[in-house]
Amino acid sequence: MPFVLYLLGLAVFAQGMSEFMLSGLVPDIARDLGVSIPAAASLTSAFAVGMIVGAPLMAVAGLRWPRRRSLLVFLVTFLLAHVAGALTSHYGVLLATRVVAALANAGFLAVALTTATALVPANAKGRATSILLGGITVACVAGVPAGALLGQLWGWRSAFWAVALLSAPAVLAILKWVPEGTDPSTAPGVRGQARALLAPRPAVFLLLCALVNGATFCAFTYLAPLLTEVTGAGRALVPAVLALFGLGSFIGVTVSGRFADTRPVPLLVTGGAALLVGWSVFALSAGSPVATAVLVLMLGALSFAVGSTLVSQVFYSAAGAPTLAGAAATAAFNVGAALGPWLGGVAAGAGPGYRGPLWVSALLIALAVAVASVAALGRVFGAPPPVRRVRG
Template sequence: MPLAVFVLGFGIFAQGTSELMLAGLIPEVSADLHVSVPQAGLLISGFALGMMVGAPVLALATLRWPKRRALLVFTGVFAVTHLVAATTDSFAVLLATRFVGAFVYAGFWSVAATTAIALVPEDRRGRAMSVVAGGLTLATVIGLPLGTLLGQHAGWRATFVAVAIATVVAGAAIATTVPAHVTTGAVTRPREEVRALRTGRLWVSYAITAFSIAALLISFGYLGAMLLETSHAAPSTVPIVLALYGAGAVAGIAVGGRLADTRPASVLVGGTATLAVASTALAVALPHPSAAGAAAALLGAAGFVTNPALNSRVFMLAPGAPTLAPAFTVAAFNAGIAIGPWLGGTLLDLGASYRALPLAGAALAVVAIALAVRDSAAARAARRTAADHPEDCLTGA
């Protein structure tokens, strides 16, 4: 695996830590800025909305840019937004910096995915995407608990400064390892890429992504608050449980990366089913901190095992859209990230308990299971058609 692929994964780690860290710091931000916990939760949804919009917009806007230049511009803007966030006392300004930072992070994600795929042979795409997406897993395992610890002891603003520093380091590494010119084979005319997106299974894949991530984030977005309010855990316990969640995520993405290239349908059906089970287990376990930690680990594994398959398969489903297909994958992920915390906050505002959130997550996972089963059936039908009428099947999508 080229060193540049690992560097791109580190870039995702640096920026992904910002995406995740507020899950452990929502109570601190809420108290410092004098807003409610559900309102503070909008910082997670706002970040996700920025990514959802930014991925396709920046993928098109930078279509003709050298990949390295685009990656460096995105990391620079991201670092600046976090320095601004660290100095503001305004919730509105903080929310705006979350949106702008996420907007360019989405561009980084889509360009990094395209670059990583271009740097490896076709039969290594799943592995490459597991390395890139593994940066987010590393952010979950290391960045999230360390960011929570730093925020609890030095204030939540210190975490934003730390993320800015890590992002600058990632930018320097990208400048020295990513080739100046990466041959992606990308179609340079946006209209042709848009036409290549007209594939039914591609949009089913995006729907699986959105529902499964919403199922995960409705629990994960409020995990710190759940532990404090329902489990009555000590604040020092929160980073430990978040680390267990991260350890599960590492295991999940490792397994998913191994199977993404050979058994994607099994990964999607099995992963979404496990996510429904894990969400239900978390709801049952919440009153008991130790059991909640074990359920959080299972939740992390189930939430991340499908990521490599969901990221890599779009290049097969839409080979004529190597820039827009992964960009819309990023948008689909962040549609789920936006919907999950928003739905959780809405349920809390309506008087639901924190235990209701993972149960709602289980219901969302059931929808993802149904979509994954439908996709698997469509894939089998396509293979049968290819076997019976090979002259009519010019691609393997």
């Protein structure tokens, strides 16, 4: 795999830390800014909405830009938004910075996914995608717990400063090592790429991306209050449990990268069934610290294994959309990230408490399994693309 993919993964790590770290900072932000926990949690949804809107808009806006320029513009904007967020004491301003950061993040990730899959052989898109999304899982392993720990030691603002500082080296790395890219004028037009994405096969994979990621974010956003209110864990243990989820995520995306190019269907079928059972069992056993620790690790691995494989299948099935496929995958990924926490908040306030988001996650996976089953019966998926084993 080209070394430049790991540099792109570094930038994605900083952005993943920003997107996920609020899971461990929600109580502190709510207390500091004088808002409710659901209002503070909605900052995650606001970021996701910005990603949904920003992915296609930013990709189209930068369609005629060289890839390196696009990556730099988006990453510098992302960095400055976090500086502003760290300095503000107003909830409305913080909410606005999250949207701006999300727009920039969306544009960056869309271009980075396209760049990564363009730099590898045609049958290695799963490996390339897993390396890039590995930055997100490393953020769960190290960045998110570190953000929660920073919040406990020096306040939630310190986590925002950390994201800004982590982004700076990535800017320099892109300047030095990311190639300018091919002539953007040779790419297919927006309408042609949109038609390719609306074909049944990529459309189903995009829907599945949204549903699976919705289940992931629904539970993950409310993991900190679940641990303290239901499991009975102290606040000091929250970063460790978040790290377990991140460790599982890293394992899942790493292992799935080895199979996403060659055996995606068995991985998706097995992983989807296991997720359905896993979220249901977690909802029933969330009061047990041991069961919670085991299931957090396992569900983190399964969620990202299935999710990253679905993203790679979008690229395989939408070869006619070389630029907008990354934007579409990013948007679908974040439709779930916006919908999941919102549904989880509704469930948490409707009676089941913080077990409610876990039941919503199980329901979303059940819906994904139903969609995939209908698509398979309707022969939407067809035969998988021929692949050969790729070394490196």
